[in-house]
Amino acid sequence: MTSTRIVALGHHQPERVLTNDDLAAMVDTSDAWIRQRTGIATRRIAADDESVADMATAAAGKALASAGLAPADIDLVVVATSSAIDRSPSTAAQVAARLGATAPASYDLNNACAGFTTALAAADHSVRAGAARHALVIGAEKMSDLTDWTDRSTCVLLGDGAGAAVLSAVPDGGTEGPGGLQGVGPVVWGSDPTRADAVRLTGAWQPRFAQDGQAVFRWATTTLAPIAEEACRRAGVAVADLGGIVTHQANLRIIESVVRQLGATEAVVAKDVVDSGNTSAASVPLAFSKLVERGELAPGAPVLLLGFGGGLSWAGQVVSCP
Known part of the structure; x- marks a missing residue:
């Protein structure tokens, strides 16, 4: 058994910023109402042609570059998402193909908002068991696709984006915190x-x-x-x-x-x-x-x-x- 460590992170957000005032022009709400109940001031909204896989790939590419690893080094890709449209190929397989990973195990995991930390645990277990050495663990969502923009209780909450982590094996007995x-x-x-x-x-x-x-x-x-x-x-x-x-x-x-x-x-x-x-x-x-x-x-x-x-x-x- 080995230990694991997150060696790098990366993230991506769409360009469009949707403010509370923008929402107030769409539904019966206000900046003060939203801030008081949620703390939210702005959120990012993906373009119509920007998919979950697009955002996941962008975040993963940044994490991979920060880790100093090549796509061929990755032997496991897990994407946590509840908003991806495609059932097959999985978002993880699409990300692997776009990055140029050669033969990684790849799958999507849906545990809603607990998805990333669940996927991180699953990847951690895989690496510790020797089934992988370097894993990409990604959380990516296009929640705007699932938003009822007439429902003021929920449309004020949701945004789009992706974050990724590179998880690598480290020998037991390494540097401890x-x-x-x-x-x-x-x-x-x-x-x-x-x-x-x-x-x-x-x-x-x-x-x-x-x-x-x-x-x-x-x-x-x-x-x-x-x-x-x-x-x-x-x-x-x-x-x-x-x-x-x-x-x-x-x-x-x-x-x-x-x-x-x-x-x-x-x-x-x-x-x-x-x-x-x-x-x-x-x-x-x-x-x-x-x-x-x-x-x-x-x-x-x-x-x-x-x-x-x-x-x-x-x-x-x-x-x-x-």
Whole structure:
């Protein structure tokens, strides 16, 4: 068995910025109403001809270049998405072909907003078991395709984008961080199927996003902090030692509530939801990549990743910052 480490990140967002004032011209809402309830100021919207695979490839290409690896070095590609139109070939296979990877295992994974952290855990397990050495793990969503632009309770939330991580094998006994963390800590994951209807993308294509916002808010603000604490415990990292916290960017009030319950006063907290909205499976890698790009996280610092959403599902782990 080997250990794994995230060696590089990359992200991509569409050019078009949709502001709260733009939305106020479309539905009965206002900038103040949206900010008060969600913390969101803007979100990015993909062009009609910009697909999930396009955004995933752009983010993956940046991560691959940052890692200093060639496409032929990648032997596993996993794309977390709930908005890709194509059933086959998978988005992962399309990304692999566009990058020029030679013969990687490739598949898509749908666990909604917990998709990236779930995919990261699956790739981590594959690398540790010796089934891969270098993996591309991508979260990519075009949520604008699934948005009901007449529903003011949901259309204000969603945005498009992609984030990617290169996960590589490292020998056991390598450089350790706080608590002995070498790279990617053990995952804490699960679901509450009795509340599966709280977040929905159901029906024939083209489905529309719907949710019971109050139920999700209550669940997230009462359930997630203990899950985050368990992820830290399994990684051998004290909450006080966290250098960063990157949760799913669903709602600024949820993020702030979870961080407050954790008492992680020294950690840099991702709040990309303000600029990007809720990008589902893309939100964790997108926000993480931005923090690293801006130099807000120290290399090697332990960072808590926590995805949660439809299912209701969750997956979280502590990783060493690349």
